[in-house]
Amino acid sequence: MAYSDQEQRMNASAGLASVGTASLLVALKAWALWQTGALSVGASLADSAVDLVISAAGLVAILYAAKPADDDHAFGHSSAEDLAALGQALIVLGSAAAIGIAAIRRLLSPTPPELAAQGAGIAVMIASALITAALIWWQGRVARSTGNKVVAADRLHYVGDLLPTLGAILALWLSHDFGWSDVDSIVALIAAAIMLSGAGKIGLGAWNALMDRAAPDDVVEGIAAIAHDWPGVRGFHDLKTRTAGAQIFVNLHIELDGDQTLTEAHDIGAALKRAIVEAYPQADVIIHKDVYHG
Structure with missing residues (x-):
């Protein structure tokens, strides 16, 4: 079963909000990094830059996955969500490695660079945290409502972005008040x-x-x-499932009395399919009918 029109609009709104938020955060944190030179701010900036790329790709995937099935894609386009999520993961891995290496090098440096303009940096990072929290709230609401994997993955990025943002605030404060510049690298x-x-x-x-x-x-x-408890079903076998994006594809063989009419057999299968879809709204169900042999 594909997304409803309302679910598609919610998914698209979450994608647009993510792209807009990431763009704003990149601009704010780039200015804060220029002012402070703090690696923790740089880590948060890198995370937001990755989020911007991921969010843009995620929005494209959301819109593409919402396309209905066609002659070339009989089962729909929902696997685009999984491709986008896999790409997101690879980008995050590279970004995290770069941040970690830079932090280790700074910790090992005999003369770590001094941080500057900590007050301005703190103000920017507090604003970033509030903006991020608002986006996380909306993405969480959309993900719970629609089950969209791209929105859920994108939300995870921003949840992960909150800690480096809060950590950058802590690092800037400790550096300003106590001169503890190493905290910056530890937070990163x-x-x-x-x-x-x-x-x-x-x-x-x-x-x-x-x-x-x-x-x-x-x-x-x-x-x-x-299926086990469904009226008229004498048994079932070969229950197979697979996932693609938020969808679940179900194949099920049910065993029915062979002496009933085709109409009766069809009605049993159709009612069972409706029950499964009602329990799992994102399920796409195919039911095969076999004769029960006892």
């Missing part, structure tokens, strides 16, 4: 570790979907329970 290392962890989770989920991994066990068990 923590931010890089968080980015690596998030990228691993996103990339693994996207890879599994692209490799036609089955739906989660609780979903498969739920579908099996519905």
